[in-house]
Amino acid sequence: MKAPLFDYVNATSLDQALGLLDQYGEEARIIAGGQSLMATLNMRLSQPQVLIDINSIQGLSGVRETRKDIRIGALTRHMELLESDIVKEHLPLIASAMPHVAHVAIRNRGTIGGSLSMADPAAELPACCVALDATFELSSRSGQRVVKARDFFSGLYTTERQDNEILTQITIPKCAPQQLHYFEEINRRQGDFAIVGLACTAAVKKGLMSSKRSLKALDVVIFGCEDKPTRLAQTCLHLIGTSIDKNTITAAKQKLEQELNPTANLEGRADTKLHLATVLLERALLSLARDIGTID
Amino acid sequence: MQNTREIAFTLNGEEVSHRVPVRQHLADFLRHELGLTGTHIGCEQGVCGACTIRVNGRSARSCLMLAVQADGCVVETIEGISQSGEIADLQHEFIQRNAAQCAFCTPGMLMTAADLIGGKEPVSRDAIRDHISGNYCRCTGYHAIVDAIESTLNKRLASDKSNPHHG
């Protein structure tokens, strides 16, 4: 199929883009990398009156380091994140997730802002941003506001972003020296959206003996199951303060089964997804236990 | 009324300017307006990879880019990188190993593989498979394609070693 008729504006400043968004409201659509939007236009799943291209706006892209955090411009391409030394050093969770985000030609154009705004429930970057407690900067004609990733995703392909707002910047705290992380996803083909995925960060309280080392903090996020990334708050609460061993892992898997409520889709049945999520949780905990030294 | 725009860009080394409907994707523009039918269209949703071209030195899906967005860019298609000789050895290897059967996927596969064979380091078969993971082939089962890419790369690396000033 071919895209519907629309008008196109190549915006050269954020002000211009925000003005157009204000004017056209929900009839306008931002185009960033186009790697999700173009497909929906070609299929006529989306029929905007006007496309506002933000690719020529200066200052919306790039990765910067401040004392405490990393600032990522919304227009930063997946490939730039994958190749960034700053990301490798300070955001190892994102660094391990990026090879799973789509295929090379799509990574060359797709942007982090597009991925977060699209809010695909099986996408890697929304899940990582929730796990890492990122904050998003949204701009509109009436000013700026900051929304936590943990509040931003509100449902299937829906976010707290208003029609007149542009996501401009993502801020993520730097990984602390002792912080651990784990990322894995299950899919049929490298680069496809996950059937089920897991992103997690953890911190350890050091005991004198390795068997006494326990989890001080833990955040596990499952994606591809519910309508948005799911933080396993109860499961994590149960694990904090314990040292990871075979028994705690079994108990954690049972907690997950109570807490997670997957929806079936073309990628799998609900019970398949629930099972795969427990498998990923076990692998994550085993890996953390090896990092800590409580399991060989 | 169709909205149209004037665009100017570099295509396979030549300056091109044209008026395009803003809703037209780049693959349709290349095929229908310029007659460059080497760029194939399989899905128009980014999944199959048959329409892969190069924009500003990086591979891209031409079905997921508007023709207007090519304005000011350097675009290369399979016609360009074939005529320049850049991938002559890879094409030879594809023929030798029967890595093209119906050949519908071949232009996109060659464009994608072209990224890999320009390097100075060997690339594992797993990494080759990851790299071409976005390109569907319905005939070969991929094995012959991986063979062709691997052997082209190995031959290039060997010739670099025996002739360090070459290339």
Ligand SMILES: Cc1cc2nc3c(=O)[nH]c(=O)nc-3n(C[C@H](O)[C@H](O)[C@H](O)COP(=O)(O)OP(=O)(O)OC[C@H]3O[C@@H](n4cnc5c(N)ncnc54)[C@H](O)[C@@H]3O)c2cc1C
């Ligand atoms: C075959 C294929 C496989 C893929 N696999 C994966 C995968 O495994 N994992 C994954 O995460 N993604 C995957 N993707 C999607 C890809 O990552 C997209 O790049 C991403 O989802 C959207 O980013 P974009 O910049 O292309 O956004 P666009 O397509 O330009 O926009 C997407 C949506 O976000 C809005 N938008 C974009 N930028 C902004 C902004 N700054 N502010 C407000 N709204 C904005 C647009 O209006 C639109 O509604 C895949 C895509 C394809 C075609």
Ligand code: FES
């Ligand atoms: S036609 Fe573009 S990816 Fe299939």
Ligand code: FES
């Ligand atoms: S050779 Fe037929 S699709 Fe690849």
